Amino acid sequence: MLSVIRNACAASVLALAVVAALSVARSTAASPIRHLHVSPNGSDANQCARTAPCASFQRAYRLAAPGAVVVVHGGTYPSQRLTAVPAKRGPNIVFRPAKGARVVLGGLTFGTDTASEGPKYITVRGMKLSYADANHQRGIDVRPGAKQIRLEYMDAGDFTTWQSNGVTVIGGDYGPCRAPASGCWLNNIDVSNNVTIDGATFHDYNYLPACVASADCHWRSIYINGGHNITLRNSTVRNSVFAPWTTISGSLAAARGNDGILIENNQFGLPVQSPMASGWQNAWCQNGSTPSYRNITVRFNSFARGTSADFPGWYDAEFGCRVQNFQVYGNIFGSRPVCPGAQTLTVGVSYRYNVYAGPLKGKCGPGDVYIGGRKMSFYGHDTQQPRRGDFALRKTGFRGAALVPVKAGCPVKDAAHRRRGHGGFCTPGAFERLRAR
Numbered sequence: 001m002l003s004v005i006r007n008a009c010a011a012s013v014l015a016l017a018v019v020a021a022l023s024v025a026r027s028t029a030a031s032p033i034r035h036l037h038v039s040p041n042g043s044d045a046n047q048c049a050r051t052a053p054c055a056s057f058q059r060a061y062r063l064a065a066p067g068a069v070v071v072v073h074g075g076t077y078p079s080q081r082l083t084a085v086p087a088k089r090g091p092n093i094v095f096r097p098a099k100g101a102r103v104v105l106g107g108l109t110f111g112t113d114t115a116s117e118g119p120k121y122i123t124v125r126g127m128k129l130s131y132a133d134a135n136h137q138r139g140i141d142v143r144p145g146a147k148q149i150r151l152e153y154m155d156a157g158d159f160t161t162w163q164s165n166g167v168t169v170i171g172g173d174y175g176p177c178r179a180p181a182s183g184c185w186l187n188n189i190d191v192s193n194n195v196t197i198d199g200a201t202f203h204d205y206n207y208l209p210a211c212v213a214s215a216d217c218h219w220r221s222i223y224i225n226g227g228h229n230i231t232l233r234n235s236t237v238r239n240s241v242f243a244p245w246t247t248i249s250g251s252l253a254a255a256r257g258n259d260g261i262l263i264e265n266n267q268f269g270l271p272v273q274s275p276m277a278s279g280w281q282n283a284w285c286q287n288g289s290t291p292s293y294r295n296i297t298v299r300f301n302s303f304a305r306g307t308s309a310d311f312p313g314w315y316d317a318e319f320g321c322r323v324q325n326f327q328v329y330g331n332i333f334g335s336r337p338v339c340p341g342a343q344t345l346t347v348g349v350s351y352r353y354n355v356y357a358g359p360l361k362g363k364c365g366p367g368d369v370y371i372g373g374r375k376m377s378f379y380g381h382d383t384q385q386p387r388r389g390d391f392a393l394r395k396t397g398f399r400g401a402a403l404v405p406v407k408a409g410c411p412v413k414d415a416a417h418r419r420r421g422h423g424g425f426c427t428p429g430a431f432e433r434l435r436a437r
Contacts, residue, residue: 034068036060038095040075057082057095061119067091072127073098079107079138082119084145092123092150103127108156110164111143118145118164125152132157132183135176135208139184142167142192157184161192163252169197175240176204179211179219186219191226191252198233201388205240206272220245226253229260234415234430238269238385246293247286248321254287259294263301265415265430267391270304270334270384285321291348293323300330300411302391302429304384305376306358308335311349323348329365330354330404332391332429334376339364353404355428369402389416392431402428 038060042053048060053073057080060070066089074097097103105127111118129138137157142149144163151159152170157177161167177184187202189195205221221237222244224230237243246261248254285292298309311328326349328337335358339351351365361370376382378398381390403425404410410426413419418434420426427433 034065036064036068036070037073038070039073040077056080060095061085061088061093061122064093066093066121068093070095071098072096072101072103074101074103076104076130077106079109080105081107081109081112082122083111083117084119088120090121090148092121092148094123094125095127096125097127104130105138106130107138107141109141109143110146110149113144115145115163118143118147119149120147122148123150123152124154127154129154129156135178136182136184137176139177141185158187160185160188160190161195162188162190163192164195165193167192167195169195169200171199172201174200174202175221176206178204178206178208179217180208180214186223187221189222189224189227189230191250191256192230193228195227195229196231196233197235198231200235202235202237202243203239205243207241223247224258224261225249226256227258227261228256230258231262232264232266233262233411234265234417236267236269236386236388238267238387239272240269241272243268243271248292249286251287257292257294258296261293261296263298264411265413266301267386267388267415267430268301268303268307269386270307291322291324293321293326296323296326298328298331299409300414300426300428300430302332302379302386302431303334304386304391305334305382306384308333308337308358311337326350328352328354329367329408330410330426330428332376334358336360336362336370337364353402353408353428355402367404367408371402389431391429392416393427393429393433395434398427398433404428 036048037050037053038057039053042055044055044059046052046054048054048063054060061082062085064070070093072095131137139158139160140151140156142161142164146164148166150168151172154172156174158174159169174187202221205219207217207219211217220242221240224244224246226248246258248257328349329352332355336356351368353367356370357373357376363370378394380392380394383390406421406424406426410420414432415430418432420432
């Protein structure tokens with residue numbers, strides 16, 4: 001009897017061991033790789049190991065587990081395209097250069113023209129796009145169906161979103177890209193949802209002579225068309241035209257309109273002037289819904305001398321633009337904009353607590369302050385083409401009458417990430433003074 005019991009126990013132990021081994025085998029077979037490598041000399045026949053790297057981002061993306069890091073070794077790569085892999089989920093797979101490596105891409109595209117091929121949950125960090133020629137750096141393209149794409153500290157000619165959702169741009173350098181374009185396009189937020197740009201620099205979006213000489217030359221550094229929940233903050237635009245240009249153009253945009261746009265804590269240089277560029281910003285409704293602009297907030301931005309904004313824009317009378325809850329407050333303008341009532345279709349745009357310089361005297365709303373003349377001597381560096389932090393405010397020379405009550409809606413932090421608000425007030429413009437009084 002004892003022998004039977006012993007044999008039964010031994011059989012049970014063996015069965016449990018077999019089950020455990022099979023479970024481990026299944027788990028190992030099903031577990032995607034969590035740390036991968038890509039190299040210009042790699043092969044997509046490999047498993048993206050350190051000693052046997054892959055050649056393409058797509059191969060690494062296909063093998064990567066959620067939250068995996070793809071180490072991209074230094075060198076020059078051809079254009080990379082990432083497309084959907086079934087059942088991918090967050091957290092994001094992160095593509096980053098190897099330590100100390102310089103990675104140059106011939107292009108970077110997320111998806112195709114087919115929404116089902118848009119990839120999801122990807123971060124690309126710290127890489128550079130190559131140049132098509134001296135005036136055009138190649139760009140980044142986020143296409144239909146792409147979701148939760150994050151670009152961190154990239155150096156490219158532009159980035160474009162088209163029918164995508166959840167795109168975040170952190171830092172980075174975008175430009176040059178001049179019309180007519182070659183290898184790059186606009187920093188284009190087109191019929192997209194939930195796009196955030198934070199701390200980026202946009203520069204040298206300009207015209208080449210061939211474009212200026214043409215009959216139809218349209219160009220902008222930042223283009224928002226039919227966007228929902230779009231944020232541009234803590235960024236700098238210089239040596240460029242129309243930053244940003246917001247429109248309702250095309251049937252898809254017309255069905256949506258622009259809704260939920262926040263533009264705050266940015267520095268805007270004087271727009272590049274040419275026969276085809278006469279102002280800083282234009283908003284139009286070529287295929288306008290009613291109202292075309294809903295829940296738009298433009299606040300705490302700093303503008304160069306002589307630089308203003310045009311809300312909603314000089315095409316309005318032609319295309320019938322309408323607005324709802326369009327707030328403009330806490331900005332420093334280098335020239336006073338067109339006030340409500342002076343242009344029929346600006347009715348509905350609300351101005352308050354803005355600071356104006358330049359030849360157009362007066363104010364557009366309660367709490368506005370006209371400081372006269374054209375000089376902006378309270379800027380740390382009064383330049384018409386700012387770089388990061390040039391429009392930081394001096395400790396002295398800024399009129400206290402222009403302070404904005406915190407209860408009016410001050411951002412929590414300024415463009416330098418300093419906390420706003422001193423004694424119930426905060427300072428207009430992109431930068432908070434160290435002491436507001």
